[in-house]
Amino acid sequence: MRLLGRRALVIGVIAALTLTACSGADTDTTAGGNNGLEKTTIKVGILPIADVAALFIAQERGFFKAEGLTVKPEIVASTQVSIPKLVSGAVDITLGNYFSVLAAQEAKMANFRILADTFQAKQDVFDIVVRKDSPIQSVKDLKGKKISVAALNSIGTLAVDSTLRANGLSPEDVEYAPMPFPEAPGKLASGQTDAAWLTEPFLTGVQKDMGARKIADTMTGAMADFPIAGWTTIEPTLTKYPKAMAAFQRAIVKAQQIADSDRKAVEKVLPLYTQIKPETAAIITLGAYPSTLNQTRIQRVADLMLEYGYLKSKMNVGPLLVPMPQ
Amino acid sequence: MILSRVVRGATGVAVLLAAAEVAGRTGLLDTQIMPLASTVLTEAAGLAVDPEFLRDVSATVEVWAEGLLIAALLAVPLGVLLGSLPRAEIALRPLIEFLRPIPSVALIPLVALIAVTDGALKVTVIVYAACWPVLVNTMYGLHDVDPVAKDTLRAFGFGRLAVLLRVTLPSAAPFVLTGVRLAASVALVVAISAELLAGGEGGIGVYIVRAGSGYRIDLMLAATVWAGVIGLVVNTLLVRAERGLFRWHAARAGVAQ
Structure with a gap:
């Protein structure tokens, strides 16, 4: 009897494990039709840092939804992971710090495309x-x-x-x-x-x-005012989903403008995706949130990297920048 | 007897926590670097009712269970096969011994190139790490079957399949379960490591990353405490299962408690 009870327990545990395993299947709705987007759910790699505040502002204020997009943020801890994930399609867009993106572009790890500028250094950042x-x-x-x-x-x-x-x-x-x-x-x-x-x-x-x-x-x-990071994808993804990428660009730029002009909006979303204390969020120094992707500015990164030996040859960043859709 | 074991175990934990608390209060440990044990425990208690953290825990448990189940489904049959075919085992042994020590987290960038979802990435590295203890234990279990029992059955005219089902598998089962228990701990370690290194939508490791980014060392440690607790619970349950299901084996092996 006791043995039976234990057996039942073990069988129960196994059944529970099986059920959890089955519920693990990801449902990726890629059905088009919505605003003519090729893809309505996009996965975006982020780091839990102030750089990505605008993504959460856009999320909270429904800017993505207005474009017919569902954005699923997931943390990508480093470029060693985010680049393979872009290549495999596990994420469609990722926060890319310009230094890493340009170094990886020169190393031909992928052909990157920058959709929007997201963070720029300021004094004491x-x-x-x-x-x-x-x-x-x-x-x-x-x-x-x-x-x-x-x-x-x-x-x-x-x-x-x-x-x-x-x-x-x-x-x-x-x-x-x-x-x-x-x-x-x-x-x-x-x-x-x-x-x-x-x-x-x-x-x-x-x-x-x-x-x-x-x-x-x-x-x-x-x-001074150095560009730090931008929303990055790769050329095959951009070619495959141009309208979805354009929708992302339109929504994020609206949120960038809010982040840059309304500090309170940033403070409000920071505790949503990091465990920062709200009172800390209220006093930290924030960078700038540019709402244009300026070639001259991004070129500075490539030029300085070349000067300090982080790039081997001169790189023209122009082809990497995706113009803002109308 | 079980009660006294629990009491002793709890005493060990309490002494360690008290020592950490004293070290913090007396200034031996800088509390800016290492928060007080009481602070960490308070935060850990708070996490138990934090829906956000509970979502992270279930995300970790999900990839862990999925990975462990797939590993067992792959490794047990393979172990039985190799254990019953000595020539195949000799041929594959060097390959197994070559693959086994490769840390599965080192495969993350590689697996990320082909895994189309974050869940698939994590389950893959968990399966890789969790397979080996199950496989190797199953193989050993098959070697350890009493040859006299097998011969007796054969002498009575039982076929290979009957011998496998009636003697070999029941005899090897305790080894298999030990393998699964070891794999369960390995799988948990790998699940959380993968979350720390690769990130993802949720998970205990992802929570630790978010806590770290907010400069909340207390929350990082509190989440770590829960990782340890989950490991302890899983191990205890599986040890119980082993003892309950295979009491005869424990008696034979002379490890009965």
């Missing part, structure tokens, strides 16, 4: 900070020190390289320690790194929690 009691007072004191960046060969190293050069040092004068942003404050506090290149909300966090001191804003000089 990407700073270098040190501990409260650190002897490091200025960028010059960073010589021989260990500084954390989000990744090697990234916008982070480009930004710090440029700040070092502006202060008479070279990138070889420091040691870069790549680590995800959430790990950097702990490593800085415990002395495993001497300085950290950070963005929000970590910048506000370390200054508030551990009295960390800013020694430089990296988005100055050659990198």
Whole structure:
């Protein structure tokens, strides 16, 4: 009897597992007809950062729905994942930071197309900070020190390289320690790194929690108002779904304008897709949300990457930019 | 006896938590880096009633269960086949030993190239990792069958299939279940690692990524606590199932508790 009871339990568990497994099938409705779109549900790769605020504003205010689109955001943790996912079609569009997209374009990992600009640096959006009691007072004191960046060969190293050069040092004068942003404050506090290149909300966090001191804003000089990221797809996807992509562009640009002019709108959506505290969201420094995709601006990224050796040859970004539909 | 085991286990956890709390309160651990144990536990309790987090948990459990089930459906028959065909096993053994140590999370970028949905990507890497313990245990289980019992049946004129069904499979079953239990833990680890590395629409790992992006170390740890709890529950259930279903095996192997 007891044995029977246990057997029933095991069979029950197996049945439950089978049911869960069956319910896992994805239903991807790609039926056309709605506003003539080739595809009405599009999957969009995002990172849980301020850069993508406009996507959630558009979502919340029904801008996508008005275009006949259902947008499903999913987190893509890095370009190592987002590029293969674009190629396989697991996502149709992804947040792409320009540095990574241009480097991957040169490496011929895919033929990228940028649909819209989404985030641009402003004052104090990407700073270098040190501990409260650190002897490091200025960028010059960073010589021989260990500084954390989000990744090697990234916008982070480009930004710090440029700040070092502006202060008479070279990138070889420091040691870069790549680590995800959430790990950097702990490593800085415990002395495993001497300085950290950070963005929000970590910048506000370390200054508030551990009295960390800013020694430089990296988005100055050659990198003032630097373009950070744009909504990116690949050429085959654009060719296959031109109307759906155009619908996405129209909706996102409307939301970009709101994000750029109404800080409260951004603060409101941030806690929807990150676990940021609303009171933190209210005080962090935000970048700009451009509503035009300007070739001159994006070309700056390619040119600076070339100057610092992150691109091998001159790249014309013109063909990558998708014009805004009427 | 079970009660005293539970009490002892709980004491171990309590001592560790108390030590962490004291270390935080006395300043031995910087609470900016490592939040107090009490803070983490409070947040963890809050997560238990947070619908958003519960959706993430069910997303993880879904890919985990799907991956484990597919792994078992693939690996058990293959293990039985290889275990009964020694020549095929000798031929495939080097290949298995070559593939087995490859960390399945390292395959994520590769699998992402062909997986058309995020769920398929995760289930694929989970199946890859969870197959090996089941396969290898099933093969060992088949080797371990009492030859006298098989010969006896054969002597009475039973065919190969009858011997397989009446002696070999029942005898190997405890090994198979042990393999599934080991695979269940591996699958959970891989599911959450894949979410951390690849992201996705939801999952405990995705929650940890979102918490990290909001600079909420307390929530990252609280979600991690739940990952551990789920692993503990799954393991306990499967150990129970093993003991209940195969008491005779435990007695024979001399590991009865």
